[in-house]
Amino acid sequence: MPKLPLQVWFGLVLAVVLDTAVQISWKAAEMNIPSSATAMQTILATLTQPLFYGAVLMFVVQYVNWMNVLKHVDLSFAQPITSLSNVTILLLSASLLHEDVTLTRWAGVALILAGVWFISTTKHKTNLDDLTHEVEKELSISQSRSS
Amino acid sequence: MQLIGLLLVLCTVALESCCQFCFKKGATAENGRPWVMPAISIYVVQVMLWSCVLHMVDISIAHPMCSLSLVVVALMSLFFLKEKLTAQRWMGIVLIIGGTTLVGLR
Structure with missing residues (x-):
């Protein structure tokens, strides 16, 4: 867990609460x-x-809060946390709206959360052009060294 | 009714992904401004669509299924933005598709 200011944690919790409420x-x-x-x-x-x-x-x-959160943390960190609203929404839809939340639905949500975590925690900036650019930069550095 | 609702959820997911794609283009293209209006108009259509979805389907089905948009965005960035997909991302894609199928079953 990265050390984050209390304000950012508050923003992340608020994001889940607001998403659920909306x-x-x-x-x-x-x-x-x-x-x-x-x-x-x-x-x-x-x-x-x-x-x-x-x-x-x-x-x-929510929009204002989210922009504020993203100013402090990466989307790859914030995204999996807000997908937790799936859990709160299922809990409230069962208790407040009397939806029949079956075990299959819970299992599905568990898989989805795992999937979101997998997608979000991979390295970013994998655009091929960027990579090519990096390689070219490396090459020009080594060339200038050898000359 | 239920089936139409699920199809509408998929439409919302498709629109959401187009919206994200426009935003990414708008943020990174040299002249990004032409991408902003389509993104906003898609938003308006999405609100109408989502109202219909919630009218027909349980929220405990509809909301988890929206995570599918992550899958579509990942695939779109693979094809159109030339981003690379790692093995871990593919795994995430498979898990989300599996989870969405379970949720949609009933």
Whole structure:
């Protein structure tokens, strides 16, 4: 674990909390709309839901917070941490929204979290052009040394 | 209803990936400005799409499935941005696809 200022940890926790809150309240807003509604009716009805605007507001706060977090830590560190919102969302969807969260879903989320961790912790900047550039730089250094 | 919902989740994932791609282009291309408007308009479509998704599917299915966008972004950067994929990244891709399939099953 890298040593991080308390403010950054707070930002990361806030990111998970806000992501969870956005999704849960958005879903709660959609649950108020009759299931017979067509796609167009759903979109229009969403715009009349106070919970949806709550979600939008939190999304804006989330955006500011996220930019602030990324100023201090790499995306490769922040990304796996925020994917933990999958866990909080499953917990709240079961307790607050009474969704039937099966063992299969939990297993799937476990695999996804492992996958996100694998993808995020690899070295970055693997663009081939960058690599070629590095090699060329090395070559010119060794050439200038030998001449 | 459920199946259409899952298909819509996949559409959102595709759009999300295009959005990320535009942002990356916008941030790194010499003249990045033309990439910003498409990214923003995709966002608006995504909000409408996601409303429909949440109307049809459990959030405990829809949200975990969104991690698929990491897979699409990784593959897009392989093909279009010439980024290299390490063995570890491939492993991550396989795990996320496996996990998403489990979540989507039921």
